[in-house]
Amino acid sequence: MTDTNPIEALERLEADALAAISECADAGALEAVRVAYLGRSDGHISVILRGLGGLPPEERPAAGQEANRVKQAVAAAIEARGASFTRPERGEGPDLTLPARAPWRGGRHPITQAVDEIWHIFRDLGFTRARGPEADTEWYNFEALNTPLDHPAADEQDTLYLVDSVLLRSHTSPVQMRTMETHEPPIRIIAPGWVYRRDTYDATHTPAFMQIEGLVIDEGVTFVDFKATLAEFARRYWGPDTRVRFRPSFFPFTEPSAEVDVKRVITRPDGTRHETEWLEIMGAGMVDPAVIENVGYDPERYTGFAFGMGPGRIAMLKHGVDDLRTFFENDVRFLSQFAS
Numbered sequence: 001m002t003d004t005n006p007i008e009a010l011e012r013l014e015a016d017a018l019a020a021i022s023e024c025a026d027a028g029a030l031e032a033v034r035v036a037y038l039g040r041s042d043g044h045i046s047v048i049l050r051g052l053g054g055l056p057p058e059e060r061p062a063a064g065q066e067a068n069r070v071k072q073a074v075a076a077a078i079e080a081r082g083a084s085f086t087r088p089e090r091g092e093g094p095d096l097t098l099p100a101r102a103p104w105r106g107g108r109h110p111i112t113q114a115v116d117e118i119w120h121i122f123r124d125l126g127f128t129r130a131r132g133p134e135a136d137t138e139w140y141n142f143e144a145l146n147t148p149l150d151h152p153a154a155d156e157q158d159t160l161y162l163v164d165s166v167l168l169r170s171h172t173s174p175v176q177m178r179t180m181e182t183h184e185p186p187i188r189i190i191a192p193g194w195v196y197r198r199d200t201y202d203a204t205h206t207p208a209f210m211q212i213e214g215l216v217i218d219e220g221v222t223f224v225d226f227k228a229t230l231a232e233f234a235r236r237y238w239g240p241d242t243r244v245r246f247r248p249s250f251f252p253f254t255e256p257s258a259e260v261d262v263k264r265v266i267t268r269p270d271g272t273r274h275e276t277e278w279l280e281i282m283g284a285g286m287v288d289p290a291v292i293e294n295v296g297y298d299p300e301r302y303t304g305f306a307f308g309m310g311p312g313r314i315a316m317l318k319h320g321v322d323d324l325r326t327f328f329e330n331d332v333r334f335l336s337q338f339a340s
């Protein structure tokens with residue numbers, strides 16, 4: 001037997017090819033082996049197949065059969081090797097060929113964004129930031145704010161009691177009293193924070209929610225300062241064409257009291273302008289002299305105004321969200337729309 005025996009030559013070729021295939025570490029190397037053996041014009045096996053015509057006729061069928069078998073065996077080995085690059089066998093470890101997970105991009109929660117935007121506007125108007133405890137006493141939460149415990153206004157803010165007269169604050173207004181006790185006028189503060197109420201969880205209520213309290217106390221603060229400051233805030237937050245309305249209302253700790261509404265001008269994508277309905281954005285008023293007296297200041301000397309708003313509600317209006325709960329369900333598909 002010599003090298004010229006085509007069947008032997010084919011078997012050697014097959015062994016060489018399989019060895020070369022098993023050494024291939026990537027798809028590029030594998031393709032080079034494929035071309036070398038199976039390439040149409042001068043792949044080793046194609047050359048042998050083409051040479052079959054020169055064999056004695058009785059040897060041709062066996063050699064032809066063997067050549068086709070080797071060709072198929074090499075092609076199958078190449079395919080199997082290629083598949084091993086794209087998918088490991090089950091249980092062989094992680095599939096490194098899967099597309100990588102896009103890096104997670106963090107972002108501030110839409111309500112935190114609203115708090116920051118609101119606070120920054122007031123900061124530019126000369127306010128500082130204040131805070132108070134989330135667990136507070138009946139005195140700070142109600143009585144100091146001119147709200148007797150049996151007053152209907154106290155019922156509206158039913159909350160969870162912890163021990164004795166300590167409760168989860170039902171609004172941020174107790175920060176007014178706590179700030180006045182520890183600071184001398186002039187006072188200009190913004191106090192964002194969590195508050196708690198016995199509210200059902202629905203599209204517009206959650207039992208825990210964010211509020212932002214504002215308080216200004218100084219000599220000679222008038223109703224004009226009150227209206228101008230809040231109107232200026234509304235126009236900076238909602239846009240310069242925003243209209244502001246003060247509707248008479250009642251809060252035990254302010255006199256007179258108002259609900260502040262805004263009417264926004266929205267420019268549509270086609271450039272046309274459209275006015276929204278009136279939207280209520282906060283409760284406010286001139287600080288009741290009884291509150292000023294409760295802290296020990298002279299109400300003849302000091303006057304001021306206060307306001308409270310819900311940044312969750314403001315974020316809903318701003319983004320056209322119709323269910324407050326979506327802010328608390330922490331569905332990344334929803335929240336990621338606000339990550340800037």
Ligand code: DAH
Nearest residue numbers: 171173283284285306307308
């Ligand atoms: N504390 C009120 C509430 O939770 C909101 C509020 C109204 C705060 C009027 C104020 C104010 O400071 O002046 O419903």
